[in-house]
Amino acid sequence: xxxxxxxxxxxxxxxxxxxxxxxxxxxxxxxxxxxxxxxxxxxxxxxxxxxxxxxxxxxxxxxxxxxxxxxxxxxxxxxxxxxxxxxxxxxxxxxxxxxxxxxxxxxxxxxxxxxxxxxxxxxxxxxxxxxxxxxxxxxxxxxxxxxxxxxxxxxxxxxxxxxxxxxxxxxxxxxxxxxxxxxxxxxxxxxxxxxxxxxxxxxxxxxxxxxxxxxxxxxxxxxxxxxxxxxxxxxxxxxxxxxxxxxxxxxxxxxxxxxxxxxxxxxxxxxxxxxxxxxxxxxxxxxxxxxxxxxxxxxxxxxxxxxxxxxxxxxxxxxxxxxxxxxxxxxxxxxxxxxxxxxxxxxxxxxxxxxxxxxxxxxxxxxxxxxxxxxxxxxxxxxxxxxxxxxxxxxxxxxxxxxxxxxxxxxxxxxxxxxxxxx
Numbered sequence: 001x002x003x004x005x006x007x008x009x010x011x012x013x014x015x016x017x018x019x020x021x022x023x024x025x026x027x028x029x030x031x032x033x034x035x036x037x038x039x040x041x042x043x044x045x046x047x048x049x050x051x052x053x054x055x056x057x058x059x060x061x062x063x064x065x066x067x068x069x070x071x072x073x074x075x076x077x078x079x080x081x082x083x084x085x086x087x088x089x090x091x092x093x094x095x096x097x098x099x100x101x102x103x104x105x106x107x108x109x110x111x112x113x114x115x116x117x118x119x120x121x122x123x124x125x126x127x128x129x130x131x132x133x134x135x136x137x138x139x140x141x142x143x144x145x146x147x148x149x150x151x152x153x154x155x156x157x158x159x160x161x162x163x164x165x166x167x168x169x170x171x172x173x174x175x176x177x178x179x180x181x182x183x184x185x186x187x188x189x190x191x192x193x194x195x196x197x198x199x200x201x202x203x204x205x206x207x208x209x210x211x212x213x214x215x216x217x218x219x220x221x222x223x224x225x226x227x228x229x230x231x232x233x234x235x236x237x238x239x240x241x242x243x244x245x246x247x248x249x250x251x252x253x254x255x256x257x258x259x260x261x262x263x264x265x266x267x268x269x270x271x272x273x274x275x276x277x278x279x280x281x282x283x284x285x286x287x288x289x290x291x292x293x294x295x296x297x298x299x300x301x302x303x304x305x306x307x308x309x310x311x312x313x314x315x316x317x318x319x320x321x322x323x324x325x326x327x328x329x330x331x332x333x334x335x336x337x338x339x340x341x342x343x344x345x346x347x348x349x350x351x352x353x354x355x356x357x358x359x360x361x362x363x364x365x366x367x368x369x370x371x372x373x374x375x376x377x378x379x380x381x382x383x384x385x386x387x388x389x390x391x392x393x394x395x396x397x398x399x400x401x402x403x404x405x406x407x408x409x410x411x412x413x414x415x416x417x418x419x420x421x422x423x
Contacts, residue, residue, distance in 0.1 A: 146184045293334055
């Protein structure tokens with residue numbers, strides 16, 4: 001069972017991680033490893049770039065995050081009691097896990113932010129499905145308790161995580177030559193023997209190779225407002241936080257090869273694929289009696305057509321049906337109904353709406369739906385600048401609403417489709 005790095009901080013752990021994504025996956029591939037995780041501190045905004053870089057290099061990406069866990073509730077923000085928080089590594093097994101990790105990280109910022117974005121045990125219980133948890137580095141709660149000589153509390157905490165994650169919780173062994181790690185590792189192995197909670201070996205990766213320790217040290221100085229010559233500053237007292245080979249990792253715990261094997265088992269449990277180029281629009285609610293979005297859009301367009309062009313413009317009618325066919329084939333029928341609906345809402349309430357600008361003004365459909373008020377036929381505007389089957393992308397309909405009343409339109413859309421579907 002080959003070794004997989006499951007605890008990695010990329011350049012997206014700002015002023016902390018020094019692993020550029022392209023260099024990270026290249027080094028993993030060079031070492032003959034087939035998979036690697038990303039676990040940035042408290043954030044996930046590097047995961048898509050990481051995913052693409054990994055696939056491009058033929059490496060299987062594992063999406064994760066090292067979250068901060070609040071000492072008490074995420075809502076508690078007393079400096080004396082809540083300035084401390086602990087690390088916990090979370091890895092996505094599947095799409096359910098990814099959605100839950102997104103929810104956790106978002107709530108950490110919107111509800112739990114105090115010094116750092118924080119989750120709490122309540123959130124972890126609610127959104128644990130599809131996630132694997134690792135006990136993290138010396139800053140994890142279980143290692144911290146062991147280091148403080150509070151073994152019983154550490155064991156109880158580990159059992160508590162098992163209650164949340166079941167067999168998907170692992171005790172994380174690390175050895176970077178740091179003070180305190182031997183005691184912590186002994187305690188973790190003891191908990192494993194007494195409870196059966198599995199062990200896993202990781203390296204707390206912050207840079208690509210040993211030489212990267214210097215760069216990471218400079219980043220830490222920038223983060224803390226210090227210089228490298230300052231004696232009294234935060235620093236990593238180790239140069240071991242790099243992408244190590246499987247041989248190097250197995251040599252750290254020669255008597256615990258199963259803990260190294262578990263990295264491969266965990267990697268095999270993680271199967272998440274992102275789909276790009278898909279559009280996820282809310283469904284437009286059709287009026288009673290209407291049987292389909294395409295036929296309803298055609299009906300609305302023909303009504304506008306008769307008003308704007310009359311019955312004797314066959315060449316324009318041909319253009320209208322050409323556009324309707326193109327819109328249907330590209331899957332954007334619902335989008336036009338949505339836009340036409342909220343523009344009609346604004347105009348019916350005398351909220352000023354602009355005449356239309358940009359490429360959308362080249363569409364007869366837009367004109368007939370009263371989305372735009374510029375006749376594209378009269379001004380020889382090109383529909384293909386707006387929608388083109390050779391370049392499938394979302395239609396870009398630029399709309400100007402009255403500055404003072406645009407909030408009413410936004411509120412209407414939120415009420416109709418749900419605030420969670422509107423940005």
